[in-house]
Amino acid sequence: MSGPQPLRDTRFLDDFATLSTFGALPSGGVERQAATAADGEQREWLAAWLTERGFDVAVDGVGNLYGLETWNPGAPYILTGSHLDSQPNAGRFDGAYGVLASAHAAWRLAQHVDRVGAERFPYNVAVVDWFNEEGSRFVPSMMGSAVFTGKLDADAALATLDHDGTSVRDALAGIGFLGADAPPETVGYAEIHVEQGRGLERDGITIGLVDSTWAARKYEVVVRGEQSHTGSTVMADRKDALAGAAALIVAARELAERHLEPALHTAVSQLQVEPNSPVVVARQVTMNFDLRCADLDVVLEADRSIAATIAEIEDRYRVQIDRRLTHEWAAQEYQAAGVDLGASAADALGLTNVRTQTVAGHDSTNMKDVVPTVMLFIPSVDGIAHNVGELTRDEDCLDGVTLLTEVLARLCSGAVVDGTGKDGS
C-alpha cells in the first residue's frame, strides 16, 4: 500500500492533554459550550497549531473553523473533523478527540504527500471544527454542519439566541470567530468519534464502522394545568401540570423497559416548570421527549403507545398535553462505499472492526447527505458519554488517528469520490 505507515505518534497524546486544559473542570471533565470564552481559547490554540504546521486557517460565516492543506491548488478538498464545543459538565473526548485526530491525520498525510509527491492525491485535505455541534447553548445542534450542507439558513443560525438573549452572531464575534471566508469546496468527508456506548468495548473490537443512524422522533411536550395552592387546594380539584409531566416521564421509562430487542431508548431531560414556586401548583410544564430505535417501526409503535398513555394521563390528572414533533428521521444509511473504504483501511492496518450504528447525531449525519462520508468509532470505557467520567484508552486514541490517516489518504487519492484508487494506489 502507498499510504503513510501506521506509526504510533504519541505527540497526539501530548496535544490532546493540552487541548483538555481548555475549560477544564476539577473533576477531570471540561465545559466549553459553543462560542463561550473557553471555546474561543481552544479555537485560538487549534488555529495556531494548524498555522504552525503549514495549514491555511479559514473561518466561515457561521464560525466553522478550517485548516487547509493545499497541494493541488484549485482542486477540491476531502474534509475531516468534528467539534470542539462541549455540553455543560462534559467529558473531554466527545468531539474534541475527532477534531484533534483529524488535525494530526491531515498533518501526517500532508507530510507524506510532501515526501512522495501530490500526483497520486488529486484532492487536498482540510480539517474542520464544526461550530455548535452540541446544541446545549444554541438550538439546534449540529448547527455549523447544517449550514454548510444547506440544511439550515445561515441568517437563521446567526440570529439564534441563548438563554441570556445573546445571539450566535454576537457570541461568535465576541470570541473572534465570526468569519467571512468561503468554506472549502468539498468532495468527501471523514469523521472519527468516541462510541458513546459499550458495544466495541464489550466485544473487544477497536473500530466501529458506522453504516446507519437510528430512527428517532423528538417532541416538545407542553403539559397545561392550573395554578392553585399547594396546601389548601383539595387534591381532587388540582390540575397539576408537574404531576402530569411526571406521569409521562415514568411512562416513557417503562415503555423503554418493555422494548429490549431491538432496544428502544426514551428520554426526557430538559424541563421547565411555571411558575416553579414552592407554594403554587404548577400551571405548565414544558419538556423534551425523545423516542429512538434502530427500527423505525418500533419508534412508530412506541409513538402510538405514548399517545394512548397521554390520553389516560390527561384524564386522570385533569391536564392537557400537547406534543409538537420537532425532529423526525428514519434510520439513515451511510453510503456503502464509505463504509467499505473504512473497513478496507482498518483491515489493512490490522485493526479489528465491525459495522455499527450511531444513536447520537454527529456532523457526519449532515455530511453524508451531500458527499461520500466515512464515519468511524473508537471504544468508550463503560460507554460513558456526556459525563466528566468519559474515557477512551490511549491505545484506542492512537489507533484511531492511524486509521483516519489511512482513510484520508485513500479519500484524497480518489477512492469513493471518483470510484478510483480505492486502496490508495
Add this chain to the structure above:
Amino acid sequence: MSGPQPLRDTRFLDDFATLSTFGALPSGGVERQAATAADGEQREWLAAWLTERGFDVAVDGVGNLYGLETWNPGAPYILTGSHLDSQPNAGRFDGAYGVLASAHAAWRLAQHVDRVGAERFPYNVAVVDWFNEEGSRFVPSMMGSAVFTGKLDADAALATLDHDGTSVRDALAGIGFLGADAPPETVGYAEIHVEQGRGLERDGITIGLVDSTWAARKYEVVVRGEQSHTGSTVMADRKDALAGAAALIVAARELAERHLEPALHTAVSQLQVEPNSPVVVARQVTMNFDLRCADLDVVLEADRSIAATIAEIEDRYRVQIDRRLTHEWAAQEYQAAGVDLGASAADALGLTNVRTQTVAGHDSTNMKDVVPTVMLFIPSVDGIAHNVGELTRDEDCLDGVTLLTEVLARLCSGAVVDGTGKDGS
C-alpha cells in the same frame, strides 16, 4: 350591642377595584411580588389612603407598613391586617382583601369611636401590611410577621437574596419602604382572608372561624444520578435523576389519593434539573416535597410510607435520593377565646359561621403565638387560589368587612385581651 352598625359600605368595593389595578394582568389577576415596583405602588396608595383618613403611617425596619389610629395615646394597639404582596400570576384577593378590609374596618371603628368616645375602647387600632407573606421572591414566607414576633432575625431577613441576587434590604430601599419606625405595641391581632378552599362555599356558610392549622412536613429533596447521553446510553446504564424525581412525584400523588379521610395533601411544585439539556440525562434534580394533614399522625404515617417508596425508587432508577426537613409543625390551635369572640361577633351580625382549619400558612399563624388572635375566612368561589381566576363575591367581601369591624370593636374594648367587654360593651 355598642359596636358599629353592620351597614353595607360599597366604598370598600370601589377601593378594592382601585387596589386591583396595581400589577394588574390582562387575565384579571395580579403580579406584585414583595418589594417589586408594583408592590411599591400599591403601598404608596395604601399609605396615602390611610393618611387621608387620619391614620399615622409608620414603616418598620423590615418593611411592615402600619396605619395607626390612636385615640388613647400611650395605650397599646389591636393590630389587624394581612399582606398586599402576591405570588407570580396570582389572584387579586389573596392577602390584599385582608389588608383593605382591615383598613376599612379600622376606619369605621375610628369613626365610631370618634362619635361615641374612647372610654369603652381602651386599646387603639392599627392596620398592617406585612412584608413578604408569599415568599415567592424572598424565602421564607411570612417574613414580616416572623420578624415582628421574634421568630426571625431582622438582619437575616434583610440579607435574604432573591434569584437575581437582590437583597431584601436593597429591594425595600428601592421602593422606599425600608423604614426605621418602631412597630406598635400590640396586644391583640385580627386577620381576615379568603378561604382558598371550597368548604364554606360548598356548605353555604359565610364565615370560617379558624381554630387550628394543619400539620405539615416540608422537605427539600435532591435526586442524584449521573449525566449520560439521552440517545446513545443504553437504558440499563442510565442513572436518570429526572426519571427518579418523576417516580417520586407520581408516588406522592398516589399517596394522597389513598388518604381521603382525613385528607392528606401532597405537593411537589418547584423543581430544578441539572444540566437541563435536551441531550444530557439529568445528573441532579432538586425539588420541594410537602405533606399536610389536619392529623399529624397521618403526616407521620405518610412520611414513613414515602421513605419506603424512596428506597424502592433509588433501587429501581439507580439514583440516590436525599430529603432534608425544612419545615415541620403539628396541627396548631388558635386560642379558643379568639375563636369564640369571632363566633359571637358573627352570630350577633347574623352571619352563618363554622369552625374551620387553615391548610395554608398566614401571618396570623405567627401572631397567634404571641397575642390573642382572631382569624376569619370568607368563601372562595370554587376554592381557586394562587391563580388569576381567584374570586370572592362582593357580598361576602362586604360581610367580611362588617364582621372584622365588629371583631376589632370587641378586641379594642378589651375582650379577650383583658377578659372583659367580651361583647364590646
